[in-house]
Amino acid sequence: MEGVQPDTAARAQTRPLTDRQRERRAGILKATNALLVRHGYDAVSMRAIAQAAGVAERTLFNIYSSKDALVATCARERTEGIIQEAWEKAADPGIGFVLSLCETLSWRTLEQPDVARALAPVLVQHADTVGLQDVYHRYVGRALDELARKGWLEQADIAMLTRLIGMRMVSAVALWAGRGIGDDALETHMRLAICEVLLPHARSDLHAWSQVEARRCVATLAAEPA
Template identity: 25%
Template sequence: MTGVPEPAVPDGDGRRPPSVRPRTVPGRRRAEIAEAAARFFAEHGYHTVGMREIAEAVGMRGASLYNHFSSKEEILYAIALAMTEVPVEQHIPLLDAEGSPADRLAALLRAHIRHLADHRVEHLVGLRELAALTPEHRAVITDHRRYYQRRVRDVVAAGVRAGQFAVDSPGRAAVAVLDMVNGISWWLRPDTDVDELVETYLGLALDGVLQHAREDRA
């Protein structure tokens, strides 16, 4: 490592796959309903509740709920979409910023973990109930996840070429890192020190999985 930032050139082609559709930003009330429904799904299970129960959980009449969402599946899709498209839109640009591959990946992981900590319930529901989505909706979510994983793989590969990471398969390493940080949602508690969590998992990812070669090592 020279300490001189690399040019801000994307490690991949920087484009989303054609199958990923642009996100339609929901109204604030839709977002509030989706957030409350996620808590209800997490507590009672997606398949055990209907639209009437969801409406009661969010404090509105059943008929009013249909003004915002046409079905329970559409609510689930909105939850899963927010947990996949928002990271693509907000975190992936960090991989195209200035700095070494290790610096850029660290910035993405910090943002990723903080977003997950802020939306743990929604993230967990999106993971657990993916099979309940329609094939079309499930394909959109899967495309977002694959694109995100591919961009992480590309920056890991750049780090290998730069001598910063020591892994044989950047693709498998990317999967390992993302699986590790996404697993936080299964056990995270409200009283968890998120700052400490971020730095702990950053070390596990960079120094552990990726065998990051730091300047201060012999």
């Protein structure tokens, strides 16, 4: 994915899409995911995606500048939808969202394992193209800001911690995709990863919660069969 140009669709965000355009793009992303699962990244071409989606290849290139940009869009939109769902389901915008993020990301990953495994390498190898840091900043950054307002974190640490949490979530999914983490242990690994990020910086109730949760996660993983 070297030399990827910004996604044409991303550059056009200021122009609202018509219902027909939204439907067409949804069909393209669905077809792309299906082909990635069936054939893998290297074997999928823009021509094949266009045929599967029922659009002209030229139209596909007009919307997405390259296959790399299209696959990156698939990875970003899927992950953003999951994180938004976690935000909407959270019991509160602070620790509640942290727990909801791990639960929802794990559940949705295991719900469609073939899609998750097909997109995991893109999330790791081409993180800048996918642009997930913007998504994590929007949601995780907001949750950490809530914790900072309670005096449990330093405001100056939020950007760094948000980036670290995003990286650790992607790493957990990538390890799972490579079968380094079992299905039953995925959510626990995610919770432990967030505790590891927060503990050196957390204060007061957040520090106490992170310690207790980290110990629980370690004990749970230690009890997992090898």
